[in-house]
Amino acid sequence: MARTVKGPDARRERWKGHREQRRAEFVEATIAAVARKGPDVGMDDVAAEAGVSKPVLYRHFTDKSDLYLAVGQRATELLMDRMGPALLADGPIRGRIEQIVDAYLSVVEDNPNLYRFVVKGSFVDRPVEKDVVAEDKNLIATALARILGDYLRALDMDSGGAEPWAHALVGMVQNAGDWWLDRQTMSRANLSDYLATLIWHAIDGLLRSAGVEADPEKPLTPLRLVD
Amino acid sequence: MARTVKGPDARRERWKGHREQRRAEFVEATIAAVARKGPDVGMDDVAAEAGVSKPVLYRHFTDKSDLYLAVGQRATELLMDRMGPALLADGPIRGRIEQIVDAYLSVVEDNPNLYRFVVKGSFVDRPVEKDVVAEDKNLIATALARILGDYLRALDMDSGGAEPWAHALVGMVQNAGDWWLDRQTMSRANLSDYLATLIWHAIDGLLRSAGVEADPEKPLTPLRLVD
DNA sequence: AGTAAGTGTTACTTGAGGTAACGGTTACTT
DNA sequence: AAGTAACCGTTACCTCAAGTAACACTTACT
Numbered sequence: 237m238a239r240t241v242k243g244p245d246a247r248r249e250r251w252k253g254h255r256e257q258r259r260a261e262f263v264e265a266t267i268a269a270v271a272r273k274g275p276d277v278g279m280d281d282v283a284a285e286a287g288v289s290k291p292v293l294y295r296h297f298t299d300k301s302d303l304y305l306a307v308g309q310r311a312t313e314l315l316m317d318r319m320g321p322a323l324l325a326d327g328p329i330r331g332r333i334e335q336i337v338d339a340y341l342s343v344v345e346d347n348p349n350l351y352r353f354v355v356k357g358s359f360v361d362r363p364v365e366k367d368v369v370a371e372d373k374n375l376i377a378t379a380l381a382r383i384l385g386d387y388l389r390a391l392d393m394d395s396g397g398a399e400p401w402a403h404a405l406v407g408m409v410q411n412a413g414d415w416w417l418d419r420q421t422m423s424r425a426n427l428s429d430y431l432a433t434l435i436w437h438a439i440d441g442l443l444r445s446a447g448v449e450a451d452p453e454k455p456l457t458p459l460r461l462v463d
Numbered sequence: 464m465a466r467t468v469k470g471p472d473a474r475r476e477r478w479k480g481h482r483e484q485r486r487a488e489f490v491e492a493t494i495a496a497v498a499r500k501g502p503d504v505g506m507d508d509v510a511a512e513a514g515v516s517k518p519v520l521y522r523h524f525t526d527k528s529d530l531y532l533a534v535g536q537r538a539t540e541l542l543m544d545r546m547g548p549a550l551l552a553d554g555p556i557r558g559r560i561e562q563i564v565d566a567y568l569s570v571v572e573d574n575p576n577l578y579r580f581v582v583k584g585s586f587v588d589r590p591v592e593k594d595v596v597a598e599d600k601n602l603i604a605t606a607l608a609r610i611l612g613d614y615l616r617a618l619d620m621d622s623g624g625a626e627p628w629a630h631a632l633v634g635m636v637q638n639a640g641d642w643w644l645d646r647q648t649m650s651r652a653n654l655s656d657y658l659a660t661l662i663w664h665a666i667d668g669l670l671r672s673a674g675v676e677a678d679p680e681k682p683l684t685p686l687r688l689v690d
Numbered sequence: 691a692g693t694a695a696g697t698g699t700t701a702c703t704t705g706a707g708g709t710a711a712c713g714g715t716t717a718c719t720t
Numbered sequence: 721a722a723g724t725a726a727c728c729g730t731t732a733c734c735t736c737a738a739g740t741a742a743c744a745c746t747t748a749c750t
Contacts (some may be wrong), residue, residue, distance in 0.1 A: 251726065258727095278706060289730060291709075300707065373638070396649070397657040403642040404635040404661055411600070411634020412627050422623070430624040434631055434665050437672070441664025481696080505737060516699065518740075527738065 259296050262286055263306050267350055270307075275353035279303075304354075308368025311354045315343050315372070323379075329439075330452035334432035337409055341424050344413050351417065355410075373410070377402040391446045405435060486523050489513055490533050494577055497534075502580035506530075531581075535595025538581045542570050542599070550606075556666075557679035561659035564636055568651050571640050578644065582637075600637070604629040618673045632662060 265286035269277045272285070279300060283290045297303040322335040344351050355369050377399075385398035409431060416427050436452055443450045492513035496504045499512070506527060510517045524530040549562040571578050582596050604626075612625035636658060643654050663679055670677045 254727080279708080280706075288728095290707090291731095292729065294708070295727085295729095374642075377642070396653070397660065400639050400643070400649070400654055400657045401661055404639040404658060407638020407641075408631040408635035410638065412631040414634075415601075415604070415630040416627070422627070426623070427627055430627045431631060433624065434628055434669070437668025438661050438665040441668050442661070445664070506739085507737075517738085518700095519698065521739065522696085 255296065259306060260310075262293060262296055262303065263310050266303060266307050267310065270353045271349050275349055275356065305368055307350075308354050308372075311347070311350055312368065312372050312375075314347065315340070318343050319376075326455055328453045328455060329450065330432065330436045333435050333439075334428050337431045337435070338424065338428035340409055341413055341416070341428055344417055345424055348417055355414070373403070373406050377406045380405060388442075391443075391448060393442075393446045405438075408435070482523065486533060487537075489520060489523055489530065490537050493530060493534050494537065497580045498576050502576055502583065532595055534577075535581050535599075538574070538577055539595065539599050539602075541574065542567070545570050546603075553682055555680045555682060556677065557659065557663050559682075560662050560666075561655050564658045564662070565651065565655035567636055568640055568643070568655055571644055572651055575644055582641070600630070600633050604633045607632060615669075618670075618675060620669075620673045632665075635662070 262282070266277070266282045269281050269285040273281055277285075279290055279293060282303070283293050286293070293303070297306065318339045319336060322332070322339040325332060325335060379402075381399045381402035384401055385395045388395040388398055412427065412431055416422070416424075440450055440452070489509070493504070493509045496509050496512040500508055504512075506517055506520060509530070510520050513520070520530070524533065545566045546563060549559065549566040552559060552562060606629075608626045608629035611629055612622045615622040615625055639654065639658055643649070643651075667677055667679070
């Protein structure tokens, strides 16, 4: 009943899922094209890779930047798929940091061209919110900032640093990752270890300055420190 | 005598200085155009700003990326002019870190559009070595890495982390700076302080793990620690 | 006087992003 | 059964910014 009442024409609904599937298909094609022809592919290349002509592409993406945005989001998924578990895992804090860092680096390692495409292949004219990379970094940094802020407040410390620190940490890992990708001069495991060491020391120092002795081999007591 | 011997035609020499001056002039025009029209100026805009037509520009720059490269180098000068003193200054280590960070942020604050233009307005097709930003970051990171490495070796610690740590620190400051530039939600002084705190703690932690107690209020003893 | 560097112009070519206009297919609506 | 709303797809075009060709004038060295 509710189906024919006034439901605005089922012909419109028929494609609901299809469109998304098609978009996904083109996103995959773009990724394939990037892998094959390097990070500076054009719309023609992508269309060719998808076995289709340009206008078809433009039926599904308003714009080059729209397509690239979608690719970026796909990359975000890849990233989150691997970082998620590490982020949620429980365990010794020092080890967790290393896992998170290593998860990030593993994605970079496995998809170098895609990574370069997404991170470096941006536009000058990106209208503020169309920058996936910035969005991603914000996403991660924001999550981090909340965690940091909660802890700091729980310890009665100034929590004003939470946000800048979060962004600093994100930038740190990213830049070290960029450097590593260009001149792979050490193993991923080594790099993860070095970075985790640095981060751990930074966090430990902050805690120390509040009189808290944290054990890197133990899980972080979740906000029960001042109860 | 040596002048007319075979000296390959003084007509060639006559312009030696002139060309450089002209390039500088166009670089300034580009910066002005960027400041006026935002970071996505085109060659026509630049030419217009310089009161000249496009081909003139192309006599002095092979390429758009050549011009932008020169702009980047100019920006590097601005940056180094302010960071240099802070880098060379002597004094309490914690304070020096803050000065260096603050010097960086002050440049960002004073030239937001130029900064965005240089940092974000790069090309996908930059042929490896034409990326000023990457070059700059490398420059700074390499210098940092040397300092870190020397200290670590002097302390008989593993110096393998020097390079990744240097890049990590650079990325940290840069990313925090980017974030701050977008949503200026705290004063520059505050941000500098927070970042310096984080960096200090990281360094202090590394030293502590080697059994060295560093005083943030004192200058770093320059490599005489193990003599 | 000749010429090698520079000054500058207008008008063009090129290439990639993006669009117009056309025709065909499917399955819902009337 | 006819109509139509969504899609499929094509070729041929438009547009705009980067980059070039061709031409003419100036200056100071040979």
